[in-house]
Amino acid sequence: MILPSGVNVIDKVLAGGIRGGLLTHVFGEAASGKTTFALQFVRSAIRLDMAVIYVNTEGSSPIERLEQIAGKDVESMKSHFQIFMPHSFNEQGTLIEDLELYMKPNTKLLVFDTLTRLYRTVLDDKKSNYVAHRELNRHCGFLKGLARNKRVAVLALNQVTASMNGINRFEPVASNILDYWSDVVVRMRTRPQRGERLLERLVPDGEPSKGLVNITSHGLSTNDTQ
Numbered sequence: 001m002i003l004p005s006g007v008n009v010i011d012k013v014l015a016g017g018i019r020g021g022l023l024t025h026v027f028g029e030a031a032s033g034k035t036t037f038a039l040q041f042v043r044s045a046i047r048l049d050m051a052v053i054y055v056n057t058e059g060s061s062p063i064e065r066l067e068q069i070a071g072k073d074v075e076s077m078k079s080h081f082q083i084f085m086p087h088s089f090n091e092q093g094t095l096i097e098d099l100e101l102y103m104k105p106n107t108k109l110l111v112f113d114t115l116t117r118l119y120r121t122v123l124d125d126k127k128s129n130y131v132a133h134r135e136l137n138r139h140c141g142f143l144k145g146l147a148r149n150k151r152v153a154v155l156a157l158n159q160v161t162a163s164m165n166g167i168n169r170f171e172p173v174a175s176n177i178l179d180y181w182s183d184v185v186v187r188m189r190t191r192p193q194r195g196e197r198l199l200e201r202l203v204p205d206g207e208p209s210k211g212l213v214n215i216t217s218h219g220l221s222t223n224d225t226q
Contacts, residue, residue, distance in 0.1 A: 001021075002017045002019050003017045003020070003044055003153055004044055005041055007220050009222045010211065013210065018109075019183075020108060021148055022184060024184040025184065026157050027172040027178075029160055030159075031190065033213075038113055040069065041155060051081075051107040052111065053099065055085075055086065055095065062083075092118050107152060110143070110154045115158055115178075117159065137177050140180075156182075184204070187202055198211075199211050
């Protein structure tokens with residue numbers, strides 16, 4: 001299964017869209033448009049009569065933004081859209097273990113917004129950090145297993161932290177763990193022009209790997225929006 005976003009540039013960068021059976025990792029700075037990016041695919045899935053599970057660990061709800069992008073209220077989409085909001089890293093792990101129980105026969109998209117936010121809240125000292133790293137690795141393994149076994153597209157959004165390699169200014173949080181489990185990696189960057197965002201597919205490489213989109217009240221768009 002290839003799920004398109006409905007935005008020509010995004011789908012070209014992703015060689016058609018996000019794929020069932022794969023874990024797609026999208027990272028970027030705050031306000032770079034990661035949630036809006038994910039909701040483009042939620043809208044497309046619902047339009048194609050697919051069910052979506054959306055795990056939200058952020059302080060703000062994506063409901064209002066989804067209604068703007070989809071052009072309808074969530075009540076009318078409730079048969080296709082389930083949202084879960086874990087409040088701790090332990091709750092996140094329990095939910096991930098149980099996700100298969102909540103999946104419907106037509107569930108084809110699982111969004112995690114944001115996979116590493118609660119993980120960062122438990123980082124403290126060397127001992128607790130080791131436990132957290134191991135647990136996040138387990139979370140990613142579960143998600144990758146769901147993607148492969150249920151042929152769903154898993155879209156994991158991620159924050160960034162200051163880079164230590166001196167090459168890039170920012171890198172994904174828990175980059176070693178996410179790099180290991182991810183099949184597709186996309187970086188989102190803000191641009192000097194207001195509302196403009198740069199998408200760059202880092203994994204797998206190949207052309208075309210970059211594209212510019214604009215954030216609007218109705219989602220991401222270009223002149224080639226379908």
